[in-house]
Amino acid sequence: MISEIKSEFPENTDFSKLIKEYGDELGILQREARDLEIPLVIVFEGWYDVFIGEIINRQLLPLDSRGFDFHFTNAPTSEENKIPFIFRFSRKIPPKGKIAVFDRSWYMRGLIEHLLNESEKFGCANLTYKTNLEAILTEPANEEVIHTPKFARLIKTINDFESTLYNNGTRFVKIYLGARKEKRIESHKLWKKIIPYDIDKRSTEKIYKKDVRVLKEVLEQTNTEYAPWNLYFVNQDIDEATATTMKIIIDQIKQIIFDVKSSRFLEQEKTDYCEISENTCPEVPLMKGPLDEVDLTKCYSKEEYKKKLKKNQKKLAFSHYSLYLNKKPMVLVFEGWDAAGKGGSIKRIVQSMNPRYYRVIPIGSPTDVDKKYHYLWRFLDGIPPCGKTSLFDRSWYGRVMVERIEHFCTEEEWQRAYDEIKHFEKAMTDNGVIVIKFWMHISKEKQYERFTARSLNPLKQWKLTEEDWRNREKWNEYYNAVNEMIEKTSTEKAPWVIVEADDKYYARIKVLKTIVKRIEEELNDEMEELDFPISSD
Amino acid sequence: MISEIKSEFPENTDFSKLIKEYGDELGILQREARDLEIPLVIVFEGWYDVFIGEIINRQLLPLDSRGFDFHFTNAPTSEENKIPFIFRFSRKIPPKGKIAVFDRSWYMRGLIEHLLNESEKFGCANLTYKTNLEAILTEPANEEVIHTPKFARLIKTINDFESTLYNNGTRFVKIYLGARKEKRIESHKLWKKIIPYDIDKRSTEKIYKKDVRVLKEVLEQTNTEYAPWNLYFVNQDIDEATATTMKIIIDQIKQIIFDVKSSRFLEQEKTDYCEISENTCPEVPLMKGPLDEVDLTKCYSKEEYKKKLKKNQKKLAFSHYSLYLNKKPMVLVFEGWDAAGKGGSIKRIVQSMNPRYYRVIPIGSPTDVDKKYHYLWRFLDGIPPCGKTSLFDRSWYGRVMVERIEHFCTEEEWQRAYDEIKHFEKAMTDNGVIVIKFWMHISKEKQYERFTARSLNPLKQWKLTEEDWRNREKWNEYYNAVNEMIEKTSTEKAPWVIVEADDKYYARIKVLKTIVKRIEEELNDEMEELDFPISSD
Structure with missing residues (x-):
């Protein structure tokens, strides 16, 4: 149950004085949150007649402009509309x-784009608030919307999104500003003055009825322990509403700061008392797993190849x-041992592609800017829009390989990452993105052979670094990971394909075949029968 | 005169072998350019029948994917269309x-968006190649296009853009792939197969005629010493064309690398021989200038204010x-002495604005990522789209103030920056952006007073840093700068407004008045007569 917040100000409160005081307090808290490096998200949701814009402007003003960004969430732009819903x-x-x-967020947009819109297809939701409002008015009531799989999926997407962020340090303050029925009727005249739509009282009531049923369910199901809702019914008095929401924000940020400080303190104590047990065994034992099954003798002759x-x-x-013609996006992930032939395979793939429709995204160490965000953030820019393909040369799987093995993150963090990554990829596949992940597998002996060959070839020396040799020493740890x-x-929907890569020829063909097969399956009979040259201006 | 490049390969050249060799060579050069930290731009321009895509794909392939980005330039996206032309x-x-x-660039887009389109207004150029092609076919020939002010402005925009980049380290290879008249006719059949437009031979000839006249002039006028054109007429043989363009690129990158190395060597020698004469005078003498005229006694009483x-x-x-309604973007720049009241003025401005239509952009030190680009790059993201306002709390003027005084750039660099900044702002004002720059001016005594007050007020202590005191020591240097x-x-179009700010009240009112006046002038009678509340949901 979501608890409702009530204004508890005495009758003759001087709100303008109070708002100023709260502003100072917010300023202090903001600086404290900044020093503690907490990423903080404040979400305002609400229907049309609650003056959210006005209330936010009064709260933002006292804050240091260096500390916050404001996002007004409206219909997606044409670019945003080409990527999976939650990524924008x-x-x-x-x-x-x-x-x-x-100022409105994934909640309102989720409702509008996923529930009111019939088509579930990628890139279909380019509606404005205006047309949506009309849609709600004209569409027959669908009281069962909250029992559809669509609805369940939306709720899951949102909860996964918030929990991943929470677990990686982001903190949420979520405020729903409602208006009571009687107040709505009162505010009707005022509202008519402000919004540019021609809506009569009856329609207002109709919207409200649908609104509450669905919204109530959304709020309930997304009212998590880590990101709870604050529900407040706005009176006509904007000053009172502003003061109340400021109070909510202040109280919650205080709590957040307290919790963060305590947990860091406890962590500190832990590290002080337990010594980190660095594994100093010369050889980590190999554990059983899918890699054991791989037949590395597979090969092709040069002619076959x-x-x-x-x-x-x-x-x-x-x-x-x-x-491209079917507007399907595709993500190809390449992971594998150093010198396993990722680059060579990528090269053979893109030779068949028009550069306008693909991007190769090499992933190196995160930059200083990347490090200020949660670990999946830096890959967002590479998620392809409709009809394009992104080839990731290394990827977010670094979290459970190099970051795990080199202790760049805690065990809890990389353990959690398996699920987080699955959610991340599900957000893609749910929205029509084809995802294939290749593990390029070679034997330890083959790697040695290739390293040596590289070190002797002046054209390829640059490919070999000291880090490669260091990584090789941790072969068994990587193998297990x-x-x-x-x-x-x-x-x-997002399978791993282990590629037997001791023979480069075999590996390249397998990768090509896998991609072709998957595309054919996905496009199925949608595939247009075309017969003309591929590359053209 | 642009010199034409000819293929000079013997008749029985094995092009596929040659292309492979060139690929290796390009790979080496790319890595060398990377180590020398040269930002390199390769521009391909050409009409429709020269297989640019195919040629590029053959050249990109051998390169290390970590080293390059590919940009296919088509009609602007809806977001790109809301910002000044050259900024995208x-x-x-x-x-x-x-x-x-x-793959096509500011040249083709400049022609299409600025010359073929009648309207010069902001955000009007959302045309695709297809409609443009039709426009060219149906529009009456305007042979005088190259004598219009539009044409001259386009050329200037492009040349300013390239020279700013060049001076800040970027190097260009520009290739124009043409097709001769006779070859065009030959290629006509092939072309018809590839492009999706229904065009007959006569039309092709018509396009060509217009094409050459205007394009020739564009090429001539943008054929600068620092970014010269390479003109090559493509035969039917794509292999030959690929090899030739690769050769052009190889030769030019070699030259670029040689030049960069030599100039760095010379610089090194200079620094070795001349000691930097650090000015150790305790007090730099004040120089005459506009700041001397400022009457800092101007003030308002609290009631007046x-x-x-x-x-x-x-x-x-x-x-x-x-x-907002008129879709006019606005840039407000705030510079001034520490504690001159920039923040306070910004606060009073945004109190009147809907947060959906403004952004405050505080500028601090550049990040590691920023430092990899030329100094104006990091401000691009803040340039407002149509209808929005950006308030810059400090700005690109850091180049000629703090970077100059703290020797973060060379004298040559900050001297050059005056013009570069003017070009940068002209790109905005030419596209309808309102630009106002405020210098908040206070006396040295007033600054001391405010610093002291800040240090005593626990709510404002955070505003005062050691750096502020250090900057104060360089008062005279800043004054002159x-x-x-x-x-x-x-x-x-982008004036400086000096604000007398010893009295905060006077300063804030002057800033507000200046903005209102400027908006009124700009909107003039366009201004819609509206009468309803400003902030609404």
Whole structure:
């Protein structure tokens, strides 16, 4: 149950004085949150007649402009409309020490784009508030909306989104500003003056009825322990409403700061008392897993390879162009041992693609800016819009490999990451993105052979770094981590494909074939029968 | 005169072998350019029948995907269409050590958006290639296009853009792929197969005729010493064309690398031989300038202030909303002495604005990522789209103040910045952005008074840093730099307004009044006569 917040100010409160005092207090809290490096999200949701804009402006004003960003959430822009729903909000989540204020958010947009809109297809939701309002008025009441799978999926998307952020440090203050029925009728005249739509009283009531049923359910189901809702019914008095919401924000930020400080204090104590047990065994034992099954003897002769390459590249050229025509986005993830041939495979793939429709995204160490966000943030920019393909040369799986092994994150963090990554990929596949993840697998002996060859070839020396040799020393640790990663994150819609890569020829053909097959399955009979050259201006 | 590049390969050249060799060579050069931290831009321009996509794909392939970004330039997206023309390209200029390849660029888009389109207004150019092609076919020939002011302005915009980038380290390789008349006719059949437009041979010829006249002039006028054109007429043989363009790129990158190395070597020698003469005088003498004229005794009583504040905020609320309705963007720059009241003025301004239509952009030290780009890059994201206002709390003028005084850039660099900044602002004002720059001026005594007051007020202590005291020691140097800055960068469309700020009341009212007046002038009779509350949901 969501508890309702009541104004408890004495009758003759001097609100303008109070708001100033609260403003100073907020300023202090904001600076404290900044120093503690807490990313803070303040969400305002509410229907049309509660003066959210006005209330926010009064609260933002006292704050230091360096500390917050304001996001007014309206219909998606044409670019936003080409990426999975939740990602346009992920991009706006603040870095450490910053506050982002959302004037409407994933809640209102989720409702409008996923529930009121018939089509579930990618890129269909380019509606404005205006047309939506009309849709609500004219559409027959669908009281059962809250029992649809769509609804359940929306709630899950939102809860996964918030829990991933929470677990990685983001804190939420969520405020729903409602208006009571009687107040709504009172405010009707005022409202008519302000909003540009021609709506009569009866319609207002109609919206309200639908509104409450669905919204109540949304609020209940997203009222989590880590991101609870604050429900406040706004009176006509904007000063009172402003003071009350400021009080909510102040109280919650205080609590957040207190909790963060306590947990850091406890962590500190833990580290003080327990010594980190660094594993100093020369050799970590290998654990069983999918990698054990791999037959690394598979190979092709040069002639076979040439023939198959030509054939499969042609097929890929055709099917990739079909993807473009069908506006399907695709994400190809390449992970694998150093010198396993990721680059070579990527090269053979993109040879069949028009550069206008693909991007290769090499992932290195995070920059200083990246480090201010949660670990998935830096990949958002690479998520392809409709019809485009992104090839990730290394990826978010670094979290459960190098970051795990080099202790760049805690065990709790990388353990949690398996689920977080699955949610992240589900947000893609739910929105029509094709996801394939390749693990390029070679034997330890083959790696040695290739390292040596690289070190002797002046054209390839640059590919080999000291880090490669260091990583090689941790072969067994990586082996175990990869086994666990593949077991825990391979899903039907976003499967891992282990590529036998001791023979480069075999590996490249397998990768090509896998992609072609998957595209064909996805496009199925949608696939347009086209017959013209692939690359053109 | 642009020199034409000819293929000089012997008749029986094995192009596929040659292309592979060139690829290796390009790879080496790319890594060298990366190590030298050169941002490199490769521009491909050409008409429709020269297989640019195909040629680029063959050249990109051998390169390390970590080193380059590919940009296919088509009609602007809805967001790009809301910002000044050249800025959507500025955003894509690569950081240090990276290569950006443009498949068509500001040239083709400039022609299409500025010359073929009648309307010059902001945000009007959302045309696709398809409709443009039709426009060219149906529109009567306007042979005089190259003598219009529009044409001259476009050329100037492009040349300013490239020279600013060049001076700040970016290097260009520009390739124009043409097709000769006879080849065009030959290629006509092939072309018809590829492009989705139904065009007959006569039309092709018509396009070509217009094309050459205007394009020739564009190429001539943008064929600068620092960014020369390479003109190559493509034969039917794509392999030959690929090899030739690769050769052009290789030769030019070699030259670029040689030049960069030599100039860095010379610089090194200079620093080795001349000691930097650090000015150790305790007091730099004050130089004459506009700041001397300022009457800092101007003030208002509290009563006057309250009345005027209310009146002018109301006016601003009204006119700012009109700006939004008229889709006019506005940039307000706030510079001034520490404790001169920038924050207080900004606060009084945004109190009258709907947070949906403004952003306050505080400028601090550049991040590591910022530092990889030229110094104006980090401000691009803050340039407001149509109808929005950005308030910059400090700005690009740091280049000619703190960066100059603290020697973060060379004298040559900050001297050059005056013009570069004027070009940057002109790109805005040319596209309808209102630009006002405020210098908040106080006396040295007043600053001391305020610093002391701040240090005693627990709510304001955070505003005062050690750096503020250090900057104060350099008062005279700043005084001279500001005088020079105001004299050199105040333009009719982007004027500096010196605000007498010893009295905060007077300062705030002056800022408000200036903005209101400017908006009224700009909107003039366009201004819609509206009468309803400003802030609404």
